[in-house]
Amino acid sequence: MATAAHPAAPQxxxxxxxxxxxxxxxxxxxxxxxxxxxxxVLSLVAAVLILAITTALVWQLWTQSALSRAKFGWGxxxxxxxxxxxxxxxxxxxIYGTVVTSVIALLIAVPLGLGAAIFLAExxxxxxxxxxxxxxxxxxxxxxxxxxxxxxxxxxxxxxQVVDPALKRTLGFLPLFxxxxxxxxxxxxxxxxxxxxxPFIISVSREVLLAVPRDQREGALALGxxxxxxxxxxxxxxARTGIYGSIFLALARALxxxxxxxxxxxxxxxxxxxxxxxGASIAAVLANEFVEATTPTYISALIELGxxxxxxxxxxxxxxxxxxxxxxxxxxxxx
Amino acid sequence: MITRHRFRKITNAVMLTLTxxxxxxxxxxxxxxxxxLVWKGAGSLNWDFFTxxxxxxxxxxxxxxxxxxxxxxxxxxxxxxGLPIGFLSGVYLSEFGGRPMSFLIRYVTDLxxxxxxxxxxIFAYAMVVVxxxxxxxxxxxxxxxxxxxxxxxxxxxxSLRTVPPNLREAxxxxxxxxxxxxxxxxxxxxxxxxxxxxxxxxxRVAGETAPLLFTAFGNNxxxxxxxxxIASLPVMIYNYAISPFRDWxxxxxxxxxxxLVLVLLTNIAARLLFMGRAAEAER
Amino acid sequence: MNSPIPxxxxxxxxxxxxxIEKKQRGRLFWVAIFAAALAAxxxxxxxxxxxxxxxxIQLTGAGSTFIYPAMTQWISSYQKMHPDVRxxxxxxxxxxxIQQVKAGLVNFGASDAALDNMxxxxxxxxxxxxxxxxxxxxxxNLSQLKKPLRLTSQLIADIYLGKIKNWDDxxxxxxxxxxxxxxxxxxxxxxxxxxGTTNIFxxxxxxxxxxxxxxxxxxxxxxxxxxxxxxxxxxVTGIIEENPGGFGYVELAYAISNHxxxxxxxxxxxxxxAPTVAGTTAAIAxxxxxxxxxxxxxxxxxxxxxPEAYPIxxxxxxxxxxxxxxxxxAQALAGFIRxxxxxxxxVATKLDYxxxxxxxxxxxxxLLAQTVPAEKQTP
Numbered sequence: 001m002a003t004a005a006h007p008a009a010p011q012x013x014x015x016x017x018x019x020x021x022x023x024x025x026x027x028x029x030x031x032x033x034x035x036x037x038x039x040x041v042l043s044l045v046a047a048v049l050i051l052a053i054t055t056a057l058v059w060q061l062w063t064q065s066a067l068s069r070a071k072f073g074w075g076x077x078x079x080x081x082x083x084x085x086x087x088x089x090x091x092x093x094x095i096y097g098t099v100v101t102s103v104i105a106l107l108i109a110v111p112l113g114l115g116a117a118i119f120l121a122e123x124x125x126x127x128x129x130x131x132x133x134x135x136x137x138x139x140x141x142x143x144x145x146x147x148x149x150x151x152x153x154x155x156x157x158x159x160x161q162v163v164d165p166a167l168k169r170t171l172g173f174l175p176l177f178x179x180x181x182x183x184x185x186x187x188x189x190x191x192x193x194x195x196x197x198x199p200f201i202i203s204v205s206r207e208v209l210l211a212v213p214r215d216q217r218e219g220a221l222a223l224g225x226x227x228x229x230x231x232x233x234x235x236x237x238x239a240r241t242g243i244y245g246s247i248f249l250a251l252a253r254a255l256x257x258x259x260x261x262x263x264x265x266x267x268x269x270x271x272x273x274x275x276x277x278x279g280a281s282i283a284a285v286l287a288n289e290f291v292e293a294t295t296p297t298y299i300s301a302l303i304e305l306g307x308x309x310x311x312x313x314x315x316x317x318x319x320x321x322x323x324x325x326x327x328x329x330x331x332x333x334x335x
Numbered sequence: 336m337i338t339r340h341r342f343r344k345i346t347n348a349v350m351l352t353l354t355x356x357x358x359x360x361x362x363x364x365x366x367x368x369x370x371x372l373v374w375k376g377a378g379s380l381n382w383d384f385f386t387x388x389x390x391x392x393x394x395x396x397x398x399x400x401x402x403x404x405x406x407x408x409x410x411x412x413x414x415x416x417g418l419p420i421g422f423l424s425g426v427y428l429s430e431f432g433g434r435p436m437s438f439l440i441r442y443v444t445d446l447x448x449x450x451x452x453x454x455x456x457i458f459a460y461a462m463v464v465v466x467x468x469x470x471x472x473x474x475x476x477x478x479x480x481x482x483x484x485x486x487x488x489x490x491x492x493x494s495l496r497t498v499p500p501n502l503r504e505a506x507x508x509x510x511x512x513x514x515x516x517x518x519x520x521x522x523x524x525x526x527x528x529x530x531x532x533x534x535x536x537x538x539r540v541a542g543e544t545a546p547l548l549f550t551a552f553g554n555n556x557x558x559x560x561x562x563x564x565i566a567s568l569p570v571m572i573y574n575y576a577i578s579p580f581r582d583w584x585x586x587x588x589x590x591x592x593x594x595l596v597l598v599l600l601t602n603i604a605a606r607l608l609f610m611g612r613a614a615e616a617e618r
Numbered sequence: 619m620n621s622p623i624p625x626x627x628x629x630x631x632x633x634x635x636x637x638i639e640k641k642q643r644g645r646l647f648w649v650a651i652f653a654a655a656l657a658a659x660x661x662x663x664x665x666x667x668x669x670x671x672x673x674x675i676q677l678t679g680a681g682s683t684f685i686y687p688a689m690t691q692w693i694s695s696y697q698k699m700h701p702d703v704r705x706x707x708x709x710x711x712x713x714x715x716i717q718q719v720k721a722g723l724v725n726f727g728a729s730d731a732a733l734d735n736m737x738x739x740x741x742x743x744x745x746x747x748x749x750x751x752x753x754x755x756x757x758x759n760l761s762q763l764k765k766p767l768r769l770t771s772q773l774i775a776d777i778y779l780g781k782i783k784n785w786d787d788x789x790x791x792x793x794x795x796x797x798x799x800x801x802x803x804x805x806x807x808x809x810x811x812x813x814g815t816t817n818i819f820x821x822x823x824x825x826x827x828x829x830x831x832x833x834x835x836x837x838x839x840x841x842x843x844x845x846x847x848x849x850x851x852x853x854v855t856g857i858i859e860e861n862p863g864g865f866g867y868v869e870l871a872y873a874i875s876n877h878x879x880x881x882x883x884x885x886x887x888x889x890x891x892a893p894t895v896a897g898t899t900a901a902i903a904x905x906x907x908x909x910x911x912x913x914x915x916x917x918x919x920x921x922x923x924x925p926e927a928y929p930i931x932x933x934x935x936x937x938x939x940x941x942x943x944x945x946x947x948a949q950a951l952a953g954f955i956r957x958x959x960x961x962x963x964x965v966a967t968k969l970d971y972x973x974x975x976x977x978x979x980x981x982x983x984x985l986l987a988q989t990v991p992a993e994k995q996t997p
Contacts, residue, residue: 035514039517050424050444053447053484054446083841085841086835088841112357115353115357116360118354119354119358122354124358132358135366136358136365139364141542141602142368143569143595144542144544144545145544145591145594146542149576149587149588152576153588157860160861182805182846183860184861198361198364202361226343229346229347256452258544259573266846268846278847283453287453288811290460291549292812293717293812294713294720294812306454313449313451321445391693391694392686464723468722552708555706556705557704564708577852577853578855
């Protein structure tokens with residue numbers, strides 16, 4: 001690395017020729033670098049290592065969950081009880097908790113993120129826009145455990161005292177907002193996730209919006225559209241696929257999120273209609289129970305949960321990338 | 336009766352204001368997070384925090400010196416694993432890769448970047464902890480290193496791609512080998528971009544908790560060498576935040592502030608570095 | 619940067635030079651950082667070597683959160699006396715302690731639930747050493763209550779079965795005359811991880827409530843009918859503290875160190891007893907015969923002949939593998955455990971753990987001898 005960083009000053013180094021063995025070593029090294037294949041082989045080895053690591057990961061998840069897959073079959077995915085004592089292990093409560101919190105997160109984060117992205121891409125002056133985008137990008141860098149910390153000590157008390165009672169008063173006729181208020185629960189999990197995924201939606205959406213050719217919006221404006229109509233009617237549809245991509249990306253991130261969720265979801269593997277009720281997510285149960293699962297079946301079931309989570313996020317990530325790729329291609333092509 | 340024109344104008348104003356509000360909320364969230372941590376954390380930060388070991392339950396005081404060193408050691412191992420592999424693979428993708436192989440590597444790297452961190456933890460547990468018969472710094476570093484790989488690969492590849500092909504051609508025309516060209520011409524030209532990517536990768540894993548829970552485990556003491564359980568700031572924050580002890584809550588806030596400042600500073604430094612490059616390229 | 623250099627004024631040349639210098643300085647900075655990182659790495663490597671030379675013994679333990687407050691005190695005092703032994707104990711729950719001993723990843727475990735013979739068969743050879751005992755208390759977050767809450771075994775079972783949902787329940791009132799209960803839901807908290815505290819508590823519920831025994835059973839982790847899950851005694855205490863109306867079971871030291879109220883529980887003799895060291899000691903005394911037969915027998919719901927006994931208590935066991943540790947580790951660990959059984963008991967009593975009765979201590983000494991087989995081989 002250090003040699004590579006100083007290409008501009010080779011003469012300086014050639015002043016001090018190392019003597020003896022050292023020199024011959026240097027010459028040999030120089031010859032080696034002079035060959036065409038060294039860089040190729042080294043970098044290929046690294047690339048193959050990535051293949052190996054990923055293969056090992058999938059292989060570990062697959063083989064270590066074999067016991068559970070054999071014992072519960074597909075029924076694992078729809079089993080509603082999680083009782084390690086009797087080895088009745090079903091994944092549905094965790095899948096439910098994971099999906100519900102992610103949906104809440106998206107319901108909040110998508111409008112919020114899209115609105116902010118439109119503002120940053122279309123309205124804000126470029127300089128201010130890039131600074132604000134920078135600040136929002138930092139939001140994505142905040143470690144998840146810090147979201148959890150703020151979740152426990154700031155958000156949950158606020159939910160319990162202000163938001164949840166208000167929701168119960170106004171929307172209490174819906175089964176979603178009934179039952180006792182704990183503060184922690186599915187709603188709290190969803191809210192934390194929303195804040196965590198918003199920066200992903202904003203930064204990707206902003207980029208695809210900025211990539212929309214100028215003619216799109218100028219054409220609309222020339223036809224007499226207001227600013228909003230031009231944006232909503234001409235620019236956003238053009239970038240639609242990329243925005244979908246950002247949403248899938250956010251969803252994938254929300255599904256796999258662990259610490260913040262573990263700290264605020266309540267960790268109770270039950271399926272309940274109320275959003276105030278505590279729940280559990282796949283990632284949270286892994287964080288809580290993986291080190292202490294005692295029977296082979298129990299461990300194997302937890303690893304199968306990991307496998308389920310892995311598959312879910314892989315599919316979503318793939319979709320997201322395809323969509324983003326599709327838009328950037330179209331945006332790049334001459335209109 | 337509002338005319339259609341008027342209605343459109345009002346919609347325009349309302350919607351534009353709303354988008355501004357959205358941006359404000361997002362930026363506000365960031366500022367609120369910073370504000371809360373400074374407000375709650377700064378009061379508990381003192382010299383002891385950086386120099387002392389955690390105190391036994393019930394005794395006030397103590398610090399997190401071991402966790403700070405622990406995070407440093409874990410990141411060192413992670414960098415030693417993640418950065419070379421990521422960097423070299425990035426070089427491969429940008430400079431050598433043939434079609435099917437490149438596609439495969441890119442696909443697999445994307446796959447790896449999407450794996451939830453807790454699943455990486457399970458993987459490292461199975462691969463390192465179980466064979467070594469001990470929770471260890473190495474296991475934690477391995478987990479974090481695996482998480483760094485995709486970020487480093489993509490950053491390196493993207494930076495190298497920004498180097499204009501005529502630079503490579505010129506070098507080869509002068510009789511340099513491909514390896515020399517890459518080492519002496521391409522990489523130096525993309526150096527800042529690569530460094531930025533590496534720093535972002537480091538910042539990304541510095542705050543990870545989930546993969547450490549069953550690899551690095553935890554330690555209330557110093558961890559000698561590389562084969563013993565080790566404390567880290569994120570895991571300490573987690574353990575202290577869910578504890579019932581007021582004193583520990585204060586420490587958790589302080590640790591949160593330290594961690595956040597570290598991560599954000601690395602991020603900002605990386606981005607400034609990158610912006611510097613952009614400005615240079617414009618000139 | 620590499621563009622052909624046009625004619626330049628003096629200023630420009632100077633600027634260019636500055637730029638190069640700045641760049642070099644920048645590189646120097648990175649080299650310095652790299653060197654520092656390297657140095658840090660090396661220095662910790664030397665500490666490792668030093669560690670090996672000066673024979674510092676590293677011991678890792680994991681498990682019970684019940685014992686965690688005492689354990690941190692024991693470790694801190696013991697390390698002051700024996701600076702060559704470094705002990706790291708992580709409170710990941712009794713289930714975790716058992717599993718990590720089984721996997722051979724720790725030098726010792728601690729569990730509030732003794733392993734039965736079937737479980738033992740699946741474990742590496744080990745001994746279970748009861749090292750302290752304590753009450754599991756029921757704590758709550760009701761700022762309105764001035765007097766301690768009074769509960770019967772039936773009420774506790776009903777609350778945890780989800781039959782009693784509100785603090786305003788008519789069944790609660792007659793037991794607590796003069797108390798005005800708020801019309802608020804009872805926020806039941808339980809452990810999310812595998813826990814010996816849970817085992818003690820559910821063993822109690824299974825003993826007193828046939829319905830509980832049939833529906834839920836007793837174990838280190840059960841399928842709870844209601845409630846919020848928290849990780850560790852820490853997590854459950856946290857939930858109760860953070861939630862007005864909260865109610866849950868934790869180890870007594872956690873309630874006391876957080877100044878939380880504890881409920882008085884009715885025992886077989888019909889007395890409402892506070893969870894105290896004395897209450898647990900009385901319970902142990904009442905079960906003396908049973909313990910003498912097998913120290914793993916539960917000490918919950920003592921007979922009416924012990925009017926002062928608190929009904930929900932249990933032992934914490936150290937799980938010490940007899941084969942897995944190196945001779946040096948085994949010796950050091952035995953030294954630490956001997957300290958816990960002797961001087962350590964007073965430290966624990968201050969933290970509201972009940973001291974071990976003489977009979978159990980004697981038994982422990984015998985068990986402890988089994989953990990250091992190396993002693994006979996190397997004189």
